[in-house]
Amino acid sequence: xxxxxxxxxxxxxxxxxxxxxxxxxxxxxxxxxxxxxxxxxxxxxxx
Amino acid sequence: xxxxxxxxxxxxxxxxxxxxxxxxxxxxxxxxxxxxxxxxxxxxxxxxxxxxxxxxxxxxxxxxxxxxxxxxxxxxxxxxxxxxxxxxxxxxxxxxxxxxxxxxxxxxxxxxxxxxxxxxxxxxxxxxxxxxxxxxxxxxxxxxxxxxxxxxxxxxxxxxxxxxxxxxxxxxxxxxxxxxxxxxxxxxxxxxxxxxxxxxxxxxxxxxxxxxxxxxxxxxxxxxxxxxxxxxxxxxxxxxxxxxxxxxxxxxxxxxxxxxxxxxxxxxxxxxxxxxxxxxxxxxxxxxxxxxxxxxxxxxxxxxxxxxxxxxxxxxxxxxxxxxxxxxxxxxxxxxxxxxxxxxxxxxxxxxxxxxxxxxxxxxxxxxxxxxxx
Numbered sequence: 001x002x003x004x005x006x007x008x009x010x011x012x013x014x015x016x017x018x019x020x021x022x023x024x025x026x027x028x029x030x031x032x033x034x035x036x037x038x039x040x041x042x043x044x045x046x047x
Numbered sequence: 048x049x050x051x052x053x054x055x056x057x058x059x060x061x062x063x064x065x066x067x068x069x070x071x072x073x074x075x076x077x078x079x080x081x082x083x084x085x086x087x088x089x090x091x092x093x094x095x096x097x098x099x100x101x102x103x104x105x106x107x108x109x110x111x112x113x114x115x116x117x118x119x120x121x122x123x124x125x126x127x128x129x130x131x132x133x134x135x136x137x138x139x140x141x142x143x144x145x146x147x148x149x150x151x152x153x154x155x156x157x158x159x160x161x162x163x164x165x166x167x168x169x170x171x172x173x174x175x176x177x178x179x180x181x182x183x184x185x186x187x188x189x190x191x192x193x194x195x196x197x198x199x200x201x202x203x204x205x206x207x208x209x210x211x212x213x214x215x216x217x218x219x220x221x222x223x224x225x226x227x228x229x230x231x232x233x234x235x236x237x238x239x240x241x242x243x244x245x246x247x248x249x250x251x252x253x254x255x256x257x258x259x260x261x262x263x264x265x266x267x268x269x270x271x272x273x274x275x276x277x278x279x280x281x282x283x284x285x286x287x288x289x290x291x292x293x294x295x296x297x298x299x300x301x302x303x304x305x306x307x308x309x310x311x312x313x314x315x316x317x318x319x320x321x322x323x324x325x326x327x328x329x330x331x332x333x334x335x336x337x338x339x340x341x342x343x344x345x346x347x348x349x350x351x352x353x354x355x356x357x358x359x360x361x362x363x364x365x366x367x368x369x370x371x372x373x374x375x376x377x378x379x380x381x382x383x384x385x386x387x388x389x390x391x392x393x394x395x396x397x398x399x400x401x402x403x404x405x406x407x408x409x410x411x412x413x414x415x416x417x418x419x420x421x
Binding site: 002005017020021023024026029030032033034036037040041044045046047 | 050051053054057058060061062064065068069072073165197200201
């Protein structure tokens with residue numbers, strides 16, 4: 001179950017990174033970068 | 048600027064922040080040293096009693112102080128809630144100082160080991176606090192009330208206590224003191240509860256004392272909560288402590304509040320199950336800056352103001368409730384329980400020496416009774 005959860009989080013993380021590079025506005029890019037931090041920490045099961 | 052360049056800069060910044068914060072979070076897994084005192088005869092692991100915990104963060108050390116003469120036995124739980132620092136520190140003081148002449152003392156300082164590996168979100172809690180000793184500083188972890196979500200997730204919307212069907216808020220599923228008697232095929236928190244219940248049953252432990260702290264605005268504070276089977280002993284302890292000038296109340300364990308040590312361990316085992324609370328402003332909702340000083344000094348001007356307004360359940364003046372006073376209450380309480388149990392049932396007599404008195408702890412501070420780390 002934890003593995004499935006981590007795969008889902010990883011997919012969301014990759015979509016956010018994709019979104020980061022797809023965004024035209026710098027403000028939205030900053031938003032995406034902030035969202036990446038907790039997702040990355042959770043994929044690695046650190047926090 | 049090209050959007051790919053800005054995106055790369057933001058991504059690198061995010062990675063740096065994740066790395067730095069990740070390092071900080073991982074430091075929470077470092078365990079502070081606990082020095083085995085002269086009375087420690089052996090250590091065991093909770094997984095010795097429930098192997099399902101082996102190699103998990105739920106596994107935790109049990110310090111056993113066995114006397115030369117047979118007698119009663121007492122289990123002390125520190126660190127059921129690792130943000131209740133005096134409860135944890137009192138158990139460490141017992142490990143490093145107590146010598147048992149008759150009977151056996153079991154101490155689990157990190158009862159919810161997983162909860163020591165993180166802080167509660169949005170509380171601004173310190174990761175550790177330090178105590179000055181003659182040999183330099185000793186550090187101690189300040190953890191969370193509940194099991195780390197990394198070890199047990201997701202929380203259900205409603206937590207249903209397995210043995211009773213009682214419904215509580217979902218986050219209580221990670222609260223060790225809502226999971227007793229536990230079950231082997233449950234969550235990690237329930238498995239730790241099951242391990243502790245099994246330890247009590249196998250060793251036929253006479254008395255279990257669960258040490259806690261609570262915020263000064265919480266009604267059950269500077270108090271003993273006792274299962275009905277332990278009530279004669281608890282009443283004796285409350286009277287004796289009052290006679291010694293230590294203000295302490297006595298509450299019966301509510302029959303309908305399930306999952307707590309003083310209810311479930313008393314019902315599911317033969318142990319006399321009790322719980323003790325002291326006043327810790329670092330847990331409260333009315334506190335100001337939350338830092339290591341608040342944990343050790345126990346002083347907050349906002350709590351003084353709340354006391355003036357009559358909103359607290361303990362006196363609170365400019366002295367606050369420093370950790371030496373809170374630890375002293377717990378150590379004194381444990382000793383009082385052991386003495387009263389010995390009077391109540393001679394076959395369960397225990398003789399423990401080496402522990403500082405209430406007055407010594409308050410006067411000399413906790414650091415005086417911590418051993419040097421090799």
